[in-house]
Amino acid sequence: MVTRTASERREERRQAYDAYLKECPARQLLDRISDKWVSLVLVALSDGPRRYSELNHTIAGVSQKMLTQTLRSLERDGLVTRSITADVPVRVDYELTPLGHKLMPVMAAIKSWAEENIEDVLASRERYDRSRPDND
Template sequence: MATTTAAQRREQARVEYDAFIKACPTHQLVGRISEKWACLTLAALVPGPRRYSDISRTMAGVSPKMLTQTLRSLERDGLVSRTVTPSVPVRVDYELTALGRSLSELMASVKHWAETHIEEVHEARERYDAEA
């Protein structure tokens, strides 16, 4: 009977990940990072560390509750780091981690694609609605 090391078991699990399977952890991760506010938050942090209020001003329409939840989930997933500087008032900065930077490039591309092709999407919607 052959035994496997922990590293071999992790590698085997990595090969078996399939985001199309609901129970797979990658399915949950794809769901989280594809949320609108997660995508925009990652894009907002590309220029560098930012305070909560700066992020909030950049992302018009996000509620404080949703921004807080989004930042916490991104921090939990290791995509964003939170640094508290003791001062009066306390200063809190958010910054992309190396892992977050690797993902933010993709998210910034999605944001750019949406900004570039929105007119084509509007035209397609109008054609579809006219035919329906």
């Protein structure tokens, strides 16, 4: 058995959660929550439980397959729960878990920043595109 110093153990733990490393679990989580469908689903659920059909109507452009995959991945990660009510027809609701709610201030801030700064970003893109000689 190899004995490590406290400093070596701290360094090992630090590297285990270094998001710049491909294998880092934190990086995998960042990859998940930076997905456009994930962020839109989370924000859509921030006001409370929603049925699948409500989510599908709220989030423009998402296919049924992508919405289903996104909801399953969020459920697997513990950010969303799925509840089935035995009505006729069967009712399926999705809602944020306590862990999902903890993520919402970050997601809301990103959404708000995007809405507040889109004009500047669009203007910057236009300036950049005009300055490029390869744009005809």
